[in-house]
Amino acid sequence: MNTSKKILMICLVTSIQFVMLPRVFADAQSAYTEYIMSLESLDYKAFKDILLNELDEYLRRFPAASNLADMYLKKAGIFLDNNNLEEAFIAHLQILYLYPKSEQAIVAKDRLRTLINNESRFKDLRSKTEQILQPRAYGENAEEAYYLFLNDLVKLNFKRIDPLIIRSTGRFLKLYPGSDFSHEVLYWRAQLFEKEENYQEAVSEYMKLTYMHQGSIHLTASKLKMATIYGEELKLYQQAILALEEFMLEHPEDPQAPQAQLRIGEINDKRKKQYLEAINAYVAVAQKYPKSVEAVPALFEAARLYEVRFKEYDQAIRVYSEIVRDYPKDLKAPYAFVETARIYEKRLKDPLNAANVYFKVYGSYPESSIAPESLYASAEIYEKKLSNLEKAGMYYSMLAEKYPNHKLAEKSQKRAADIQKKLTNTSPASEESN
Numbered sequence: 001m002n003t004s005k006k007i008l009m010i011c012l013v014t015s016i017q018f019v020m021l022p023r024v025f026a027d028a029q030s031a032y033t034e035y036i037m038s039l040e041s042l043d044y045k046a047f048k049d050i051l052l053n054e055l056d057e058y059l060r061r062f063p064a065a066s067n068l069a070d071m072y073l074k075k076a077g078i079f080l081d082n083n084n085l086e087e088a089f090i091a092h093l094q095i096l097y098l099y100p101k102s103e104q105a106i107v108a109k110d111r112l113r114t115l116i117n118n119e120s121r122f123k124d125l126r127s128k129t130e131q132i133l134q135p136r137a138y139g140e141n142a143e144e145a146y147y148l149f150l151n152d153l154v155k156l157n158f159k160r161i162d163p164l165i166i167r168s169t170g171r172f173l174k175l176y177p178g179s180d181f182s183h184e185v186l187y188w189r190a191q192l193f194e195k196e197e198n199y200q201e202a203v204s205e206y207m208k209l210t211y212m213h214q215g216s217i218h219l220t221a222s223k224l225k226m227a228t229i230y231g232e233e234l235k236l237y238q239q240a241i242l243a244l245e246e247f248m249l250e251h252p253e254d255p256q257a258p259q260a261q262l263r264i265g266e267i268n269d270k271r272k273k274q275y276l277e278a279i280n281a282y283v284a285v286a287q288k289y290p291k292s293v294e295a296v297p298a299l300f301e302a303a304r305l306y307e308v309r310f311k312e313y314d315q316a317i318r319v320y321s322e323i324v325r326d327y328p329k330d331l332k333a334p335y336a337f338v339e340t341a342r343i344y345e346k347r348l349k350d351p352l353n354a355a356n357v358y359f360k361v362y363g364s365y366p367e368s369s370i371a372p373e374s375l376y377a378s379a380e381i382y383e384k385k386l387s388n389l390e391k392a393g394m395y396y397s398m399l400a401e402k403y404p405n406h407k408l409a410e411k412s413q414k415r416a417a418d419i420q421k422k423l424t425n426t427s428p429a430s431e432e433s434n
Contacts (some may be wrong), residue, residue: 069099097149183213258292355381393419
């Protein structure tokens with residue numbers, strides 16, 4: 001064979017190979033499809049697990065195949081036949097989102113309706129049947145459709161499928177690692193792990209979000225979630241405190257910063273038993289965030305620790321006095337008066353100051369629900385401990401007059417009458433008549 005013929009032959013073979021390349025790939029897909037069909041024809045029970053694996057492999061290998069809806073439906077059907085109903089629910093619902101206009105979607109919808117309405121384990125979803133079968137949107141592409149599918153699954157709040165949603169979120173993150181929806185899906189995944197009490201996985205996912213998606217709307221919530229899990233579930237108290245301190249340092253103006261400061265106090269107080277650190281953390285709430293709803297409760301906790309743990313009663317009174325001074329309109333301000341009076345009465349054995357502070361509750365907060373009891377306590381101390389019957393009688397009468405419908409009104413009226421009788425019997429006019 002001369003040189004020109006050899007060159008011609010080489011060019012012909014190369015051209016044939018080049019033309020055949022697309023067909024080779026097409027044939028691979030067709031061959032895999034025929035292979036799956038052959039598996040279906042075998043003993044179903046013996047080969048169903050293999051068939052499921054091969055369907056998953058097909059979906060992985062040929063993500064742009066024209067028969068994917070059919071493959072998804074085969075997979076969903078196997079779950080249904082095997083009475084794996086939660087898997088069947090997820091698989092059929094996914095078809096509605098990914099292939100909403102396909103014939104397979106019609107079949108999937110009918111099967112889902114039967115599943116939800118006939119199976120007792122899905123009874124909690126029956127009121128949402130039409131919502132489930134008519135998803136609010138399908139998405140403009142496979143990525144968005146998958147995201148919307150996961151979003152609606154999470155919103156169902158149906159615990160039986162939570163482990164399957166976790167798996168589906170993991171698959172989404174592998175398929176679309178650069179997706180704009182990744183931070184959202186990651187947050188759902190972390191929440192589901194937490195809900196399933198898989199706290200190590202939950203912390204890991206929350207942490208990943210804080211590192212990988214620093215612009216996420218879920219960033220601050222994730223940091224607080226991590227601190228909560230550290231402190232309440234994993235007993236990593238110092239790690240929880242560090243996480244909370246980091247949160248406050250990075251987000252000092254965040255509305256949840258006061259709560260984070262309060263939780264540092266609670267961890268030191270109730271978990272680590274480091275009471276001085278707890279007091280400092282509680283007081284810092286009011287110092288750093290004086291207008292927060294956490295400020296007054298935190299000061300109450302600081303006062304409690306001064307009293308109970310350190311027996312520093314003057315310090316406890318000082319903190320309670322700060323509450324009344326700085327937060328006079330707070331609903332708990334009257335209770336700060338009561339706690340102060342109690343310390344005077346029980347701890348310091350100072351009935352006069354106790355009686356005076358109890359009366360201040362009535363004087364400063366006459367509309368408070370505890371005003372009648374405080375007035376009664378003041379009257380009782382004047383009667384029994386200070387032997388000041390005139391003032392005691394006056395306070396009992398005041399209670400009966402100002403709060404006629406209160407449970408102590410009748411008792412107060414009787415005490416006032418008894419005291420008045422005693423005073424009358426011991427008056428100089430009474431003694432002279434005798």
